[in-house]
Amino acid sequence: MRRIIDPDRLSTLCQLLGSETMEHRFADAYRRELERLLRRRVSYILVVGMVFVLLFSFLDSYMAPVLSSxxxxYRLETFALGGLLLLANHLDRKGRFTHVICCAGYLLITLFIVLLVVRTGGVRSPYWVGLPVIIITYTAIAPLTPHQTMICGTMAAVFYVLGLFFFAPVPTDSLLILFNNLFFILCFIMIAAIQSCTENSAREREFILRMEEDAAAGELARQADLLEEEVTRRTSEQRASEERYRLLLEQIADDILLVDGKGDILHASPRFYRHMGAEAESGGRRSLLGFVAEQDRQRVRDDLLARLGRGESVAGFQLRLAAADGRQVDAEISGTLLTRNRQVLGLQLVIRDVSRRKLLEQELLRSLQMVKMTETATILALARLSEHRDITPGRHLERIREYCTVLARELARGRHFGEQVSDTYIYNLRQAVVLHDIGKVSIPDAILMKRGQLTAEEEEICRRHTINGGDVIKAMQAQGEGSGFLAMAKSIAYFHHERWDGTGYPQGLKGKEIPLSSRIMAVADSYESMTSCTLYREVYSHRQAVEAIVLGAGYQYDPVVVEAFVARQRDFDRIRREYSEEEGDLGRRAV
Known part of the structure; x- marks a missing residue:
């Protein structure tokens, strides 16, 4: 009975109730509940045992007529001892001896069955079946854990074996019967243990559910008290707010107007007239339209007054107001239909001067444009750094950028990447691709400019430009918040030499493991490499480059990106021609 509850379940319960320190208290509660349950069921166990002892006395006259008296x-003596245990359990109000009484009853009935077995032939006695009955009955009624069930069942089996060993030795030809009996006893012990495990788990779950219900009930009561306090507080605040409303209306920073459906002013805060530089009684300017700039008046009639008259709410309606001194004021209006007891009182308007905000928005826009210009200049400067370290054809970066843009726009139209390739994605791609070979600044000139075949060590140094470039951009990212394109630039720098079949470098990524931006770059870079002048091989024509890339689909390139390339190959040829220089370009080593 000492196992209380699964620690993980109890920890979850205590978290639900708000404190890890409550675990011990609820463990004690669960243990006390088990002890009360055991005390009640011990009486049932004793009564059932006593009934069985007397009930099966009729079996004696058939199974052992000579020994029936x-x-x-024996049965009457066992019945009497069981009655004494039942009385002791009844007198033990506090349950201090419940476990002792329960164990005593179990031992009493077990020894009684073993005595019958010994007196009726030992191992061949049919009375041995009483042991599984005792085990099943006891474990089914008593709230035992699987561990306790195994102990009780094993105890019965041990008493059975010891009784035979000391009082009814087993002949050699009866060993098989003994093993058969023990096998069935052990099977019943396992069945009882499984049943005990199931009941114990159900009991724990039921206890946790009850505790959760109690916790929820307590929380609901607490929330109800809080809600009542909140209602009382808000009612008081509402009453105080109603008293202050008129004063606050006069002090509010926005202008408040009440107009009718035609725009005539029924009431306006004094601040509105001061703001407009007009007197409250100003002839024709008693209408809202008299304060609206001429070019916005029709829009106010159709899109503001008409909508409010239909009961629609309007927010953020922007217009220009004409002040008395001739200046125009940028304003924003929010309005609603004001009613009381289903009677229309007018259209309530809240007018806010947004002139200052407009100026700040324009300043912010100019600042953002300057940031983007600086960002672009920085990108190009970094890209030019890698370009000047290589024997790269003139306007190489511009061509790469345009090739990637064409591919991205074609992919955006398709069904595979339409959602992924947004306008923002294309903008970041245009900014990022020019940094793809920034890692080449780490390659020594002797290797970069070398004619002829590179050694394995030199080849490895060249290949590391992808890692070096990606690490440089990663460091740029870590310096601050950075731009959204840097994450894409890092992926392109790292992986633009990966191959679709997984044989590329530096990581040997395969298929969709390669970022889409790197797959786009792989096709664009290959086309640029094939069609640019080089000292190391002949230049491909546009048609030859297209054929080579198509042959590489599914091996070197993403087949979907190659489809986009084929669909837009004429654009590639046009870009190649437009961005080529009049003088012959020197090529670069394709790494």
């Missing part, structure tokens, strides 16, 4: 005496 002796067995009746």
């Amino acid at each position: 002796e067995f009746l005496r």
Whole structure:
């Protein structure tokens, strides 16, 4: 009975109730509940045992007629001892001896069955079946854990074996019967343990559910009290707010107007007239339209007054007001239909001067444009750094950028990447691709400019430009918040030499493991490499480059990106021609 509850479940319960320190208290509660349950069920166990002892006395006259009188005496003695245990359990109000009484009853009935077995032939006695009955009955009624069930069942089996060993030795030809009996006893022990495990888990779950219900009920009561306090507080605040409303209306920073459906002013805060530089009584300017700039008046009639008259709410309606001194004021109006007791009182308007905000928005826009210009200049400067370290054809970066843009726009139209390739994605791609070979600044000139075949070590140094470039951009990212394109630039720098079949470098990524931006770059960079002048091989024509890339689909390139390339190959040829220089370009080593 000492196992209380699964620690993980109890920890979850205590978190639900708000404190890890409550675990011990609820463990004690669960243990006390089990002890009360055991005390009630011990009485049932004793009563059932006593009934079985007397009920099966009729079996003695059939199974052992010679010993029936002796067995009746045993049964009456066992019944009397069981009655004493039942009385002791009844008198033990506090349950201090419940476990002792329960164990005593179990031992009493077990020893009684073993005595019958010994007196009726030992291992061949049919009375051994009483042991599984005792085990099943006891474990089914008593709230035992699987561990306790195994102990009780094993105890019965041990008493059975010891009784045979000391009082009814087993002949050699009866060993098989003994093993058969023990096998069935052990099977019943396992069945009882499984049943005990199931009941114990159900009991724990039921206890946790009850505790959760109690916790929820307590929380609901607490929330109800809080709600009542909140209602009382808000009612008081509402009453105070109503008292202050008129004063606050006069002090509010926005202008408040009440107009009718035609725009005539029924009431306006004094601040509105001061703001407009007009007197409250100013002839024709008693209408809202008299304060609206001429070019906005029709829009106010159709889009503001008409909508409010239909009961629609309007927010953020922007217009220009004409002040008395001739200046125009940028304003924003929010309005609603004001009613009381289903009677229309007018259209309530809240007018806010947004002139200052407009100026700040324009300043912010100019600042953002300057940031983007600086960002672009920085990108190009970094890209030019890598370009000047290589024997790169003139306007190489511009061509790469346009090739990637064409591919991205074609992919955006398709069904595979339409959602992923947004306008923002294309903008970041245009900014990022020019940094793809920034890692080449780490390659020594002797290797970069070398004619002929590179050694394995030199080839490895060249290949590391992808890692070096990606690390440089990663460091730029870590310096601050950075721009959204840097994450894409990092992926392109790292992975633009990966191959679709997984044989590329530096990581040997395969298929969709390669970022889409790097797959786009792989096709664009290959086309640029094939069609640019080089000292190391002949230049491909546009048609030859297209054929080579198509052959690489599914091996070197993403087949979907190649489809986009084929669909837009004429654009590639046009870009190649437009961005080519009049003088012959020197090529670069394709790494």
